[in-house]
Each structure stands twice: as structure tokens, then as C-alpha cells.
Amino acid sequence: MNRETVDPLPDMPVTPATTTLTLPSEADTARLARAFAAAMRAGDVVLLNGGLAAGKTAFVRAAVAARGVADAVTSPTYTLANIYAGPIVHIDAYRLETPADFADLALEDELERGLAFIEWGAMLAGEFDDYVSLELAMVQGQEQAREARLSSHGPRGAALLAAVLEGVA
Ligand SMILES: Nc1ncnc2c1ncn2[C@@H]1O[C@H](COP(=O)(O)OP(=O)(O)OP(=O)(O)O)[C@@H](O)[C@H]1O
Ligand SMILES: [Mg+2]
Numbered sequence: 759m760n761r762e763t764v765d766p767l768p769d770m771p772v773t774p775a776t777t778t779l780t781l782p783s784e785a786d787t788a789r790l791a792r793a794f795a796a797a798m799r800a801g802d803v804v805l806l807n808g809g810l811a812a813g814k815t816a817f818v819r820a821a822v823a824a825r826g827v828a829d830a831v832t833s834p835t836y837t838l839a840n841i842y843a844g845p846i847v848h849i850d851a852y853r854l855e856t857p858a859d860f861a862d863l864a865l866e867d868e869l870e871r872g873l874a875f876i877e878w879g880a881m882l883a884g885e886f887d888d889y890v891s892l893e894l895a896m897v898q899g900q901e902q903a904r905e906a907r908l909s910s911h912g913p914r915g916a917a918l919l920a921a922v923l924e925g926v927a
Contacts, residue, residue, distance in 0.1 A: 777923060779906045780897070787813050787894075787904060788820035793925030794890075794918075795824035798873045802918055803886050805879025808894035813904050814877040817894070818848055821875065833877070839863050845872035852878040857885055888912030890919045 781787045794804060798821075806814040819831040822842055829842040834850040841847055845868045854860055860882055868874075876882055883889070890910045897903040910919040 776907055776909045777919070779908065779926070781813075781894075781904045781906055782900070783902045784813070784816060787817055787906075790906060790922075790926055791817045791820035792824040793922045795821045796925055797918055797921035800871055800873070801869070801888075802914070803869070803874045803876065803879075803889040805883060805886075805889050805891045806875060806877045806894070807880050807891065808904075809896070812894035812896065814894060817892070818875045818877070821873075822846055822848075825873070839865060841865075841868055841872075847872055847874040849874065849876040849882075850878060851876055851882055854881065857882060860885060883911070886911070888914035888918075890915050890922070 779790065781790060798804075806817060808814060815831065815833045822829065822831050825844060825846065827843045827846060831842065831848065832840070834840040834848055835852065838853065839847060839849045847865055847868045849860075849863070849865075851860065879889075879891070883891070888911060890908060893907040895905045895907070897905055908919055908922070910916045
């Protein structure tokens, strides 16, 4: 994986550092997901963004498998949230109109005890003090490749991202 890290200049207002990884194939996406699975602990949140077929669900599937959970992982497009063993909370925020719709899902207990992966999670960023944001993008002319942009929010988000990057180094 190629890595390029952009750190904010010291005298700039706090801007989250963004790390960009190139994932040449789905196996590399799965490897990144395994690094997340190894580093995440109860209460951790990953917000996944990127267009249709960017690989958000593929990433979550690999992370869930890496936690030793055999549950089938599918896009929770209609169910809004799938809860796998662990618990692992898998949310698709695409059809949530407002953050209040998220509160209606009443997942506080699972979120506190478990790990959370939220597809189309950008709209819920304000709901969490700490998270890692993972944005997946297609790479033109390379059907199997994706670009992953990683950034964090809050101290625990930063610690999680650091552990993930150590895991894929
Ligand atoms: N490097 C890669 N990483 C992830 N998926 C890849 C990669 N290369 C090819 N793919 C394929 O791209 C597709 C990704 O589909 P997936 O359902 O994970 O997308 P998604 O981002 O969840 O889309 P949606 O917004 O529709 O939920 C799968 O068919 C997967 O096999
Ligand atoms: Mg999906």
C-alpha cells in the first residue's frame, strides 16, 4: 500500500490529518479492515463514505469476519441497522433524513458496548465525539483499485487511527 500523509501546519487551526492509502485490490481493502478489527474496542465508531460500490459493505464484511463473527453481512439499506454478534453495529445512514432518525434507532446500548460501522456516515459525524472517517473512492482506469482517505476526530479516534496505520504498515 502506498501512503501519503498530510499533516496540518502547526500554526493552523486544528485540522484533522488525513492519510491516503491506495488499495490496489479488494484483498487490500480486506487487509485494512482487518487492521481496524484488531485495533477497535468497545465504543469505537467508523464512519464510511464513498459512492455506490465504493466498497463500504465489502470493508465491513471483512472487519466482521476478522472479529471471528460468522454472521452474513449485507448492506442494511432497508433495515437501516444490522446488529451482528459482539455486538457489531452496522448502520446505513443513506435513508436517514436527519440525525434525529438515528436517535430513533435507539442503539445507545449497542454503541456503548460494541463496535460501530456506519455507511454514508458523514451526516452523523456530529453525533460522535470520537470516530475514524474512512472515505473510499474509485480509481479511474483501475476497476479493482480504491483510494482510502482516513481521518480521525477526538482523542480516541486519533488513537484508533494510529493503531490502524501501525497495523497496515
Ligand atoms: N479494492 C476494492 N475494495 C472493495 N471492493 C472492491 C474493490 N475492488 C472491487 N470491489 C468490488 O466493488 C464492490 C463494492 O460493493 P459494496 O457493496 O461493498 O459497495 P458499497 O460502498 O457498500 O455500496 P453501497 O453504497 O451501494 O452500499 C464489490 O462488488 C466488490 O467486490
Ligand atoms: Mg453498502
